[in-house]
Amino acid sequence: MGARIIDGKQLGAAVRASLRERIARSGRSVRLDAILVGDDGAASIYAHNQARTCEEAGMQYQLHRLSSSSGYEEIAGRVLLMNTDESVAAMMLHLPLPKGVDTERVQSLIAPEKDVEGVNPANIGNVVYGRRSLVPCTALAVLEMIEHTGTTLRGARCVIVGASNIVGKPIAVLLMRAEATVISANRFTHELPKIAREADIVVAAAGVPALVTPEWIKPGAVVIDVGINRVVGKDGKQVTVGDVHPDVATVAGWMSPVPGGVGPMTVAMLLRNVAEAALR
Numbered sequence: 001m002g003a004r005i006i007d008g009k010q011l012g013a014a015v016r017a018s019l020r021e022r023i024a025r026s027g028r029s030v031r032l033d034a035i036l037v038g039d040d041g042a043a044s045i046y047a048h049n050q051a052r053t054c055e056e057a058g059m060q061y062q063l064h065r066l067s068s069s070s071g072y073e074e075i076a077g078r079v080l081l082m083n084t085d086e087s088v089a090a091m092m093l094h095l096p097l098p099k100g101v102d103t104e105r106v107q108s109l110i111a112p113e114k115d116v117e118g119v120n121p122a123n124i125g126n127v128v129y130g131r132r133s134l135v136p137c138t139a140l141a142v143l144e145m146i147e148h149t150g151t152t153l154r155g156a157r158c159v160i161v162g163a164s165n166i167v168g169k170p171i172a173v174l175l176m177r178a179e180a181t182v183i184s185a186n187r188f189t190h191e192l193p194k195i196a197r198e199a200d201i202v203v204a205a206a207g208v209p210a211l212v213t214p215e216w217i218k219p220g221a222v223v224i225d226v227g228i229n230r231v232v233g234k235d236g237k238q239v240t241v242g243d244v245h246p247d248v249a250t251v252a253g254w255m256s257p258v259p260g261g262v263g264p265m266t267v268a269m270l271l272r273n274v275a276e277a278a279l280r
Helices: 008-026 041-056 072-084 103-107 121-129 137-148 168-177 192-197 246-250 262-279
Strands: 031-037 060-066 091-093 157-161 181-185 201-204 222-225 229-232 238-241
Touching: 008 041, 008 137, 008 262, 031 041, 031 072, 031 262, 041 060, 041 262, 060 072, 072 091, 072 103, 121 168, 137 168, 137 222, 137 262, 157 168, 157 192, 168 181, 168 201, 181 192
Parallel strands: 031 060, 031 091, 157 181, 157 201, 201 222
Antiparallel strands: 229 238
16 A cells, blocks of 8 residues: 655645634734845745735735845845834745845844744744744644654654755754654765664655655655755656655655645745734
8 A cells, every 4th residue: 555645735725724714813914024136037936926825824915025236235124124114023035145145144134033934043043942933934844744644753763864954953853842753864874774764754855856765664654755856857858856756655654745745835834934923
C-alpha cells in the first residue's frame, strides 16, 4: 500500500476558512502590509496571488511599492516608518531585494511583533526559548502537516535534513519543544541514509532534487518534503520537484507532495501569523 498524501492545498483551504470565521467574529479589520522593491516578475506574481489569498481569508492587503533603484537607506526607512505606523499590525518584505542590499540586515529591522514571516532574529530567538512569537511560516507548516497525520511527537525520532535559519533550524526547535528526539543533519552527514532509516519522521529541506530515496525510509514513516527545485523534465521543459524521490511513496506511511504540499501550507501559516499579529 502506498503512502497517504498530506494535501497542503486542502489543509491550507481549511486554515483560510477558519481564519475568515475568526476575523468575522472579532469584528476587527485585519490587514497585511507588504513591501515590494522593483519589478521582479516572480515577486510581482506572488504579491498578486497573496492579495487573492488574503481576500479568501477575510483580510485586506496593501502593497507598498519601491523602485528598483532603491538602496538600503530608502528600503530601511520604509520599514522603520511602518514599524511606527499604528495602522500597520502585520508586515513582510518581498524578495529579492536589489543587488547590493543586505537582505538579512533589512529583515532584522522589522518590528518583531509585526514580523509575520518570523525572519527577525528576535523571533528566531523566541522560538528557541519557547516564548510566544511569530514563528517562521515554513516551520509552522511542517509542524501542522505532521500533526495532521496523528503521529505522536513526544518521543518520536525525527531527522531534519537541512539546517537553514528560517526552515531547518526552526523546524528542529519546534519538534524539540514537542518533546521529539531530533537529529539535525545535512547532505554531507556520514551514514545519513542509515540515520534517516531509523526515524519516525523525516523532513527533507536540503535543496537537492530527489536526495531522499526509498532506502532512506523506515516503513510507515512520515516524510515531509520542503524542497522546491526546478529541473529539466523528460520532455525538456522545466518542472518543479522536491528533495524526496517519488518512489519513497512505496515505503512511507505519509508523504507530502511537491508541488501542492508544504508550499500552500506555508502561505496559510503566513495568514495565520497575520491574524495573530493583528488580533493580539
